[in-house]
Amino acid sequence: MNEGLGKSAALHVGLIVVLAAIQFVLPEYHQGNLARIMVLAGYAAGYNILFGYTGLLSLGHALFFAAGMYGMGLSIRLLDAAPAPALLAGLAAGAVVSLVIGVLALRTAGVAFMIVTLMFAQAGYLTILLMGAYTRGDEGFVISQAQRVMWGIDLSDPVNRYYAALILFAACLLVTLRLLRTRFGRALIAIRENEERARMLGYDVFRLKLGAVVISGTMSAASGAAYGLLFGYAGAGFASVQYSIFPLLWVLLGGAGTALGPFVGTLFMFYLIDLSSGLTTAYMLVAGVVLVLVTLFAPQGLAGELRRRAWRWLP
Amino acid sequence: MTRKITEPAGQTRRGALRTLAAGAGAAALPLWARYAQAQTSEPIRVGFQVHRTGIGAAYGRWYDRTTQAAAKLINEAGGINGRPLEIVAEDDGTDAKRGAEVVEKLATQLRCDVGFGTLFSHVVIGSAPRAGELKLPYFVVSEGHHVASGMLNRWTLQPGITDVKSQVQAMAPYVSSTLGKKVTMIFPDFAFGHDHRDYFTAALEAQGGQVLEHIAIPPTETSFTRYFPRIPRDTEVIYHVMVGPAVLTFVKELGEFFGPSRPELFGFIDSLEAVSLASPGLEFLDGSYFWEGNPRYAQSDQTSHDAFFREQVGVDENGASVSDPDDVSTYAHMFGCWETLYVIKKGMEIAGYQGPDDRAALIEAVEGIGEMELSDQHPQGAKRFNGKTHQAFGHQYISQVQGGKLIKVHTTSIEDTLYPDEVDYTTQSL
Numbered sequence: 040m041n042e043g044l045g046k047s048a049a050l051h052v053g054l055i056v057v058l059a060a061i062q063f064v065l066p067e068y069h070q071g072n073l074a075r076i077m078v079l080a081g082y083a084a085g086y087n088i089l090f091g092y093t094g095l096l097s098l099g100h101a102l103f104f105a106a107g108m109y110g111m112g113l114s115i116r117l118l119d120a121a122p123a124p125a126l127l128a129g130l131a132a133g134a135v136v137s138l139v140i141g142v143l144a145l146r147t148a149g150v151a152f153m154i155v156t157l158m159f160a161q162a163g164y165l166t167i168l169l170m171g172a173y174t175r176g177d178e179g180f181v182i183s184q185a186q187r188v189m190w191g192i193d194l195s196d197p198v199n200r201y202y203a204a205l206i207l208f209a210a211c212l213l214v215t216l217r218l219l220r221t222r223f224g225r226a227l228i229a230i231r232e233n234e235e236r237a238r239m240l241g242y243d244v245f246r247l248k249l250g251a252v253v254i255s256g257t258m259s260a261a262s263g264a265a266y267g268l269l270f271g272y273a274g275a276g277f278a279s280v281q282y283s284i285f286p287l288l289w290v291l292l293g294g295a296g297t298a299l300g301p302f303v304g305t306l307f308m309f310y311l312i313d314l315s316s317g318l319t320t321a322y323m324l325v326a327g328v329v330l331v332l333v334t335l336f337a338p339q340g341l342a343g344e345l346r347r348r349a350w351r352w353l354p
Numbered sequence: 355m356t357r358k359i360t361e362p363a364g365q366t367r368r369g370a371l372r373t374l375a376a377g378a379g380a381a382a383l384p385l386w387a388r389y390a391q392a393q394t395s396e397p398i399r400v401g402f403q404v405h406r407t408g409i410g411a412a413y414g415r416w417y418d419r420t421t422q423a424a425a426k427l428i429n430e431a432g433g434i435n436g437r438p439l440e441i442v443a444e445d446d447g448t449d450a451k452r453g454a455e456v457v458e459k460l461a462t463q464l465r466c467d468v469g470f471g472t473l474f475s476h477v478v479i480g481s482a483p484r485a486g487e488l489k490l491p492y493f494v495v496s497e498g499h500h501v502a503s504g505m506l507n508r509w510t511l512q513p514g515i516t517d518v519k520s521q522v523q524a525m526a527p528y529v530s531s532t533l534g535k536k537v538t539m540i541f542p543d544f545a546f547g548h549d550h551r552d553y554f555t556a557a558l559e560a561q562g563g564q565v566l567e568h569i570a571i572p573p574t575e576t577s578f579t580r581y582f583p584r585i586p587r588d589t590e591v592i593y594h595v596m597v598g599p600a601v602l603t604f605v606k607e608l609g610e611f612f613g614p615s616r617p618e619l620f621g622f623i624d625s626l627e628a629v630s631l632a633s634p635g636l637e638f639l640d641g642s643y644f645w646e647g648n649p650r651y652a653q654s655d656q657t658s659h660d661a662f663f664r665e666q667v668g669v670d671e672n673g674a675s676v677s678d679p680d681d682v683s684t685y686a687h688m689f690g691c692w693e694t695l696y697v698i699k700k701g702m703e704i705a706g707y708q709g710p711d712d713r714a715a716l717i718e719a720v721e722g723i724g725e726m727e728l729s730d731q732h733p734q735g736a737k738r739f740n741g742k743t744h745q746a747f748g749h750q751y752i753s754q755v756q757g758g759k760l761i762k763v764h765t766t767s768i769e770d771t772l773y774p775d776e777v778d779y780t781t782q783s784l
Contacts, residue, residue: 177475271487
């Protein structure tokens, strides 16, 4: 147990250290890519808490990502807020939206939960379009370079952006790892494994699942807010159903229920599309075939397969 | 055996020494000499952010063909500053997030000199901040008002196509004087439709007309009949700007609702770009009017420049591919790629562009381009580029559907399209 804990700490802290160091040698293009991947991996980590550890499959997480993005972006656009309070506004928006959605959607289960979350996300997407006077609808709006200077740090600078993305990713990873060692986190896994048994043992399953939705939604919102702030744009496209499917794909590919999986899956998917688009215009076909192969031969995802074959201590 | 390994066939020790000496000599050349050689022989790389997939794919296909045709002509005429032009295309999936990634890839990995060719507004707005941060001249062909509104940055320009604000306001004089002063507008309930609603309403009121009703259609709508009873009975003109595949249903249901006695219809051809007017259900449009950025059908007064443009791109007199009459072009917009490439060429020639160090000079050169005459380089018509707002202004066309073809009935002046500057990008540092 303790040996596994030591290995786990070494692996995850090691990953953060490697990510911190590697930007010194990465070409400019890949440095920018990795910054994006780390922010999106934060989103996937949030999704993983609900899907991978609690066993709830949501098809509406784009709503939480967009809540963070627009909570942050509209604070800057309409209230002329500074980046730090705008980020907090994004987090608060994500927490409130996920709490409300959680209270309503958790009255359902299974396929119904998927459909209800999907419908709420679509409603959120259409709301952004209909509130075009404030949100600029489908076009979205730019967050200018001057509006992205936080505590004197210009977040449009590639190095600053990279480290800001790393801080976000590291925070999401560490929160996940910490969560897994709490009674709350273990109860979530118990719910995933057998919800009826957890209820029979006296756990307040609804309250626990609601907590998971709020943590997952807030983490997704943090990524959405960070994405808008670091890359200078907020648009309704990020609230579309496509962006609810992405974290599911990333987590499935990387390994649902592994702390490392969201990062591995996001990294893999990003470069799969990027590299295959350089080879052929039919790159989505290539991506599709590879995804089918990975699903067939590594059904637990890349990190999940690693855990099954070698690193059984992987959390 | 040993001899074979150390001295491959045909190679002597003396030859090897000579090669080594030559290599050492080349290495000893001053750096500037090698750089100059590279500069003169390497192509100028135009990064083409193309909508190959996603909702913009039909536009992207024709933007690609137009761009390739213009690049071929430019290269046959000697390239730019003596260097060949290379189009480096990358699909953005018509997605804002991927669009920004593509701009990064074009600038930092594919080492393009400029970015070019983006159409859909959300992709432009999502990508422009990164182009500005990377100091990549970013030439969009979008017709969005985002550039001239001041939302973007000094590195983003739209010199080859007019924007929606100027297009819409230039329609109001003709609509009010020829078709009627009482208008009902039907538009999609998102930013593109809202731009039409706001700009046309103001422009029509300035002409003494009135919009009786604004009917916003939710973007997910697939049937429109229930909205038509909201059209006031005294409506003289229905202004419609539906986009996407629902347009066929929209026109069919509008025809069923009104029957033979209908108000005048005025629409934007954006709804029917890449769609044949012979499509079933579109018969109802006969006699109606459309804005066209460039007349799809070859007109009786067709210029030699339009004929040249059609021939080079491979478009017939009906606006379809010469190899497939069912493959209808996006003729009202795609000229923008052609004209923008020629603006890039002219700007680079003025700036004496040699490489990325001259990007700022290129921006300043394009800002100073000003008037562009009707020519093979600008086959859609003369244009006026506003260096402060980074936006081109030009003639607009109104066509009427007659016998299943669009026949041009009115050409606006450039002055009809002008409006006060909303930004001065030249005050921003490069």
